Amino acid sequence: MxxxxxxxxxxxxxxxxxxxxxxxxxxxxxxxxxxxxxxxxxxxxxxxxxxxxxxxxxxxxxxxxxxxxxxxxxxxxxxxxxxxxxxxxxxxxxxxxxxxxxxxxxxxxxxxLPGLDWDAIPLAYPMDTLTMPVGWEDLTDPAAVSMGNPHVIFFVPDTHAVPLDRLGPLIENDPLFPERVNVNVAHLAEDGLHLRVWERGAGLTLACGTGACATAVAAIRRKLVTGPVAVHLPGGMLTIDWQPGGSVRMAGxxxxxxxxxxxx
Structure with a gap:
């Protein structure tokens, strides 16, 4: 053998x-x-x-x-x-x-560099990727970012209140996302961003590096934070830094x- x-x-x-x-x-x-x-x-x-x-x-x-x-x-x-x-x-x-x-x-x-245009994500049709006019139940107005793979990011009051095990596969396989999508739910706290991820093809995960990067980029674009920012996932913390127009750096x-x- x-x-x-x-x-x-x-x-x-x-x-x-x-x-x-x-x-x-x-x-x-x-x-x-x-x-x-x-x-x-x-x-x-x-x-x-x-x-x-x-x-x-x-x-x-x-x-x-x-x-x-x-x-x-x-x-x-x-x-x-x-x-x-x-x-x-x-x-x-x-x-x-x-x-x-x-x-x-x-x-x-x-x-x-993060992908920020609709066709870089990719989406099925043109729209603003900073505040997308779409929603699934209580998850609305997300941002979209490509980190070499597609991410959609929802900023919510409480990530643990989101039934991600149910909504994750629904959003992942929505026709809006021709290559399916990774689903991120985040909220802003004093110590940084707190994040849960439904990973495309894998499901709920303890950590997602590209998800942390995409979420930090979306938060910086929305002027919620400035880089570097601590992103706290169920498995631990990553440090993400990004300045608009530049590359994303991840450390962990x-x-x-x-x-x-x-x-x-």
């Missing part, structure tokens, strides 16, 4: 199975990724990541969601692969080249849990 080595890692509880295929070939299907991500019959994770060779960066990163679908970006996974590489790196992703830096107990990522921990081998 061919055994393949993997690493189990997490960023604030958002967990990943990571295969390092920089020096050998590894072909994975969406069906295999879905089986590996199964928490009862597989290894269990929110996303599965494959590190691959790249001609224009230190390495490339392929990302599968829990449902087996591929996505272009994942902020927490990016911090984890930088930590696994053990040095400052440039990573090729479906969302472009991302720069990662190791810090004192944290990993910092330049997440690139990346934790290695264990290493194992599996016959694919």
């Amino acid at each position: 061919a055994q393949h080595r993997f690493h189990k890692m997490h960023g604030l509880g958002n967990d990943f199975v990571i295969f390092d295929a920089r020096n050998h070939d590894l072909a994975l299907t969406g069906e295999q990724a879905r089986a590996l991500a199964d928490r009862h019959r597989g290894i269990g994770c929110d996303q599965l990541v494959v590190m691959r060779p790249s001609a224009k960066a230190d390495f490339a990163m392929q990302i599968f969601n829990q449902d087996g679908g591929e996505v272009s970006a994942c902020g927490n996974a990016t911090r984890c692969v930088v930590a696994l590489a053990g040095r400052d790196v440039v990573i090729e992703t479906g969302a472009g080249l991302l720069q990662g830096q190791l810090g004192d107990g944290e990993v910092s990522i330049d997440m690139g 921990p990346a934790t290695h849990v264990f290493t194992g081998e599996i016959d694919l």
Whole structure:
């Protein structure tokens, strides 16, 4: 049997199975990724990541969601692969080249420019992405931001009062979002933004790095906060900095849990 080595890692509880295929070939299907991500019959994770060779960066990163679908970006996974590489790196992703830096107990990522136009999200038709004239029950007037993957952000009085387990899949699959969407609910407190996320293809998650970035961008655009801002998720805190017209920077921990081998 061919055994393949993997690493189990997490960023604030958002967990990943990571295969390092920089020096050998590894072909994975969406069906295999879905089986590996199964928490009862597989290894269990929110996303599965494959590190691959790249001609224009230190390495490339392929990302599968829990449902087996591929996505272009994942902020927490990016911090984890930088930590696994053990040095400052440039990573090729479906969302472009991302720069990662190791810090004192944290990993910092330049997440690139946010997408703010309706067709960059993408939406099904033109509208203002800062205050969208749409709503689902009590969730109304959201903002939309692309961080290489689509996000819709609702600012609410109490994130825990939102039935995100019910409304999340409803909004994720609305025809307004041709590529589906990650659903963020946030409220502003004295210590920063508090955020819960329904992640496209994964469901409720302890943390979402691109969601934290998108929410901070939306809050700064609405002049609710200025960067850098602390974003508190169920799994812990990320620091997000953005100045209009510039790149988004995200800083937070990346934790290695264990290493194992599996016959694919």
